[in-house]
Amino acid sequence: MRLVEFWCIFIIIILANILEPGKAEVYIVTVEGEPIISYTGGIDGFEATAVESDEKIDTTRTSCSELVTSYARHLEKRHDMLLEMLFDAGTYTKLYSYRHLINGFAVHLSPEQAETLRHAPGVKSVVRDWKVKRLTTHTPQFLGLPTGVWPTGGGYDRAGENIVIGFVDSGIYPHHPSFVTYNTEPYGPLPTYRGKCEVDPETKRSFCNGKIIGAQHFAQAAIAAGAFNPIVDFASPLDGDGHGSHTASIAAGRNGIPVRMHGHEFGKASGMAPRARIAVYKALYRLFGGFIADVVAAIDQAVHDGVDILSLSVGPNSPPATTKTTYLNPFDATLLGAVKAGVFVAQAAGNGGPFPKTLVSYSPWIASVAAAIDDRRYKNHLTLGDGKILAGIGLSPSTHFNQSYTLVAANDVVLDSSVMKYNPTDCQRPELLNKNLIKGNILLCGYSFNFVVGSASIKKVSETAKSLGAAGFVLCVETVSPGAKFDPVPVGIPGIVIADVSKSKELIDYYKISTPRDWTGRVKSFKGTGKIGDGLMPILHKSAPQVALFSARGPNIKDFNFQEADLLKPDILAPGSLIWGAWSLNGTDEPNYIGK
Template sequence: MSGQALFLTVALLVCAAECRLVQAWKKSYVVYLGAHAYGPDASVEDHARATESHYELLRSVLGSKQMAKDAIFYSYTRNINGFAAYLDHEIATRMARHPEVVTVMESKMLKLHTTRSWDFMDMERDGHILPDSIWKHAKFGQNVIIANLDSGVWPESHSFSDEGMDEVPKRWKGSCSDSVKYGVPCNKKLIGAKFFNRDMLLSNPAAVDGNWTRDTEGHGTHTLSTAGGRFVPRASLFGYANGTAKGGAPRARVAAYKVCWSGECATADVLAGFESAVHDGADVISVSFGQDAPLADANSFFHEPVTLGSLHATIHGVAVVCSAGNSGPFEDTVVNAAPWVTTVAASTVDRDFPNQITLGNSAHMKGMSLESSDLHSDKLFPVINASSAALPNCTANNLATNCAMGCLDSGKVKGKIVVCVRGGDIPRVMKGMAVLSAGGAGMILANGEMDGDDVEADPHVLPATMITYSEAVSLYKYMASSSEPMANISPSKTELGVKNSPSMAAFSSRGPSGTLPFVLKPDIAAPGVDILAAFTQYVSPTEVSADKRRSEYAIMSGTSMACPHVSGVVALLKAARPEWSPAAMRSAIMTTARTQDNTGAPMREQDGKEATAFAYGAGNVHPNRAVDPGLVYDITPNDYFTFLCSLGFTTKDLSRLSAGKFACPAKPPPMEDLNYPSIVVPALRHTMTLKRKLRNVGQSGTYRASWRAPFGINMTVDPTVLVFQKAGEEKEFNVTVASQKDKLGRGYVFGKLVWSDGIHYVRSPVVVNALD
């Protein structure tokens, strides 16, 4: 073992012993006090005074300043005002009642939401950049800074090469805090690398692999390179998806903030990462993680670190892009649904990795895999259900059915194709490793009913494939009808130009947002299925694995992969339109999105049903159009504060959030009047009129409204013509929706509104739920 590895191991063992002793009676809490009164140019003395005030505040409850200093492990002194401390429940409760405290949140764990895509979005064609590509307008995102809050970075990846790049922008205040000690070298491309693990060390020390920003999981490297990686030719995963790996903004600078460890991200560490990224000078913050489930209600807003950290980032002009979550296809599962973030759903691209199962009765089934091994095409192999080969100690919890390692009887599976069930918290590739270690010849990974038609390609260690639920039902019927079921699995191949693409990934979380139904979430869809991007090369000194393969690039799926696509597009817009606010950039992306697939038909779910705005938001991202949208719906920080007033937050609350610069109006407007690019009425009673405002960001022109009312809804727009004489001019309009009594009770229905001058088409989804 190396000296570095030995040091880390000893440090973790000591922490594990000491931290668990404390953990029995204390937990991590974040005490949130609002925003700081001083601006971004605060002095060192200002930050020191803020830290001292945190010690004094906690001392007033604990009774001892030294105890307060010992308890606080993060003092947020830049844009967020507050601190994180290790407290018992009684002290935390008393702190929550303190008049200076906005809220106290107990630390919780957030979860990671785990080449062809840019071509598919029309930014290039057959490897050639198109004349109207946003890449050209934005100079490939030159000097925009993308911060990635995730699991760190593998800096040696070619995606982070700084060859030919200019000096780092002088406005950058960040650093590579661990570059010397732990070998995470920064350069003119990767300009920042920091880690935050104090909360995780206290909450779950076994999850922390060391005091470093180096990515040992791969998730952070994959997402960061998708958002801002360089062009890397001849990239592939074991020969699949071969081509040039590209990030969305390849000339942007990137910075990694490691706040996630072993797939989890602790509250106080996440807030520390947000605060550092904003202070360091990031233009875009990409966040591919979130809660497992939506917040209980809007009153929980400031008990969730992404919601809180992103609000402070937005106030400072930093755009925040988040993943929608992987709990689809069920409705009301979308997370990261605050109106000041751009929430991204996952869609497919027109590339598949199909292979074929041939059964003993000559029937064929289509599967999906990244494994090219051949099971000898002229031979059939016996097929067995994993559940029929369970070892005695693995019958509980479906361990054998799910192909857990060490749970298959080698005497029963040797030389056979084993049918494993998807799920059970066992990684799909690990299931194949379990089959291989037991002597199996191949594996069929069968979807359960809840998985439906959602299949993913994986780099298995043996001939293997994944099949849909309907195919699985047919397979089980064949096996039950035959005394000696047989099968073969063909090698997989790369298939391009797949029709009815994009479609919505089944795993992608759906709206409406139960927390905030007045705002349509997700906002936008982007490629998130089988995405090739950079990956870690880390090998744990204690790793025991049957899979010794390593590839610089990996294929992954999830809204985690969709999020950085949009982060890259936002970085391009920041380069091309630096005067735009985060809300204006989101508006441009949403109002120029597409809702049709590559056959001209409406976008569909993976099961073939027509998708709705609850799946894709405004549609699938179309970056080239976003750089010239014509008109935008803009939102200021004060608009967000007013929206919070409408939700029930008080002037006292908002004064703290705005550092004393905002007070709620006497009569806040309806929440539906937030100037969002989408229009949602979650509880229509008879008739409602909503207000919107458009700003011209192009040439002078006359825009006319057209619309398709949701089914059973009468819809009017007033005025129907907006005349803009110059750039920057703003015009207001009203949208009135009225329910048709004979068509009530249909739940949510969907329509659209389009403003056009004949060149630009500014589209907004319209979503209404008529109650009476």
């Protein structure tokens, strides 16, 4: 080590011991020196073969594997030495060493220590960790896969053979039919992939089964930040959210899996590459999303393990505040390294639409994917006693054919006026309503603000109606915020959402006219009637493909001030709305599907 470099470090050590430490946080540090993917040898007597751009590292070759292992240890040792020279033991915690795609590490220390690191020789950048958020039966036919792509790959039972897709997401529910291996041709070993399989701490069984070829979880940054709860987040690859299982099944789920809910079969689902292998790198969690430090560690490991494709349904909560361009940060630099390693990277564009500059996938070197609608719709209708037919949304069975039912509004059958603070009109609490007046009738409910920001769900409306013996339910939307979307939710009893505000007004007007009241406003008798149609069958429209309302839009932005960058994004459009796919029994990502 040169004398001047030693002197600089000596001064920094003194300053580090003088400064009063603040609250510790996680920082991602990049240092000088090439990572494995671009290293060409020549430092400290170490030599390694050069890796050509866009050429995947063949870690199965003995010579290459030994070089990779040696250089990885060399980099990690340098990371440890830097921290040990600057700080006293016990004043910091190194969480990860990044060696394959970027040269750096994640460390939990005080802001003052981070500032010391920032000025240390050989340190390129110090960035405070930031958070990320988690961003099908007919889809293969819509995309033309059965007659186009699948036959060229040997048919649906061969499409995706020997391809490993790495999913950096919320984990997987391995027991779902989309991922099990019974009644399938056995999956043989795949020497090109060397990822490991964690064991479920509860059952002591591996998460892997041949179809699932790798399963690991990354939570060191979440733990250091105090956000991780092992009881609900699961310290394993098990999916506690639902999102990871869903995306894995869409890309690589088995073909011909029956989709059944509430006793009705909606068809048979398939992944787009049904024979592909699934490698799970859990870095997202149900309550808080995730942290970049964990995501970078997951990507670094996935590329080292030998995945062919990286699927990232994850994006930053906001643009990085400390870089001059959105894609010059440790996360996007890691993605560049993955591409240089020969891995195809696809990242979700984000769900911030329909407004412009909402994109959260900034990298020029990866495929940013916007969400499209396909040509399948689930529509339903409510027929009133005066003959009017009101269009709505409802994945539900119909009421009995040719039979009309009395309409009863929830706010007219409240048991106790003192419970109005619970907003009984949204039909989330059956104990607030008079079962004797609702039984056998259609329950009218109101779409409150609790559906937007609270825990209210259509599933709970359905459960309330069923527990009270209602023949069905109607959810009226009287006001709607810009950009709101209403997706059909499968329910077991007749039900419909009147999402059009003008149609809801027609229903309310009809109910008022046909419901006589006394001078106090109390209902004397319920006279309005209606019947709910069958919403279980899809209708195919020719309007697709169109960008989904929620899908993020470009253009790409240059920096935190949302200045436009000279880069068009997203790159491609793919179906991403109303997709049938797997879910986790532990899933909480969507209140309408908890426990499904």
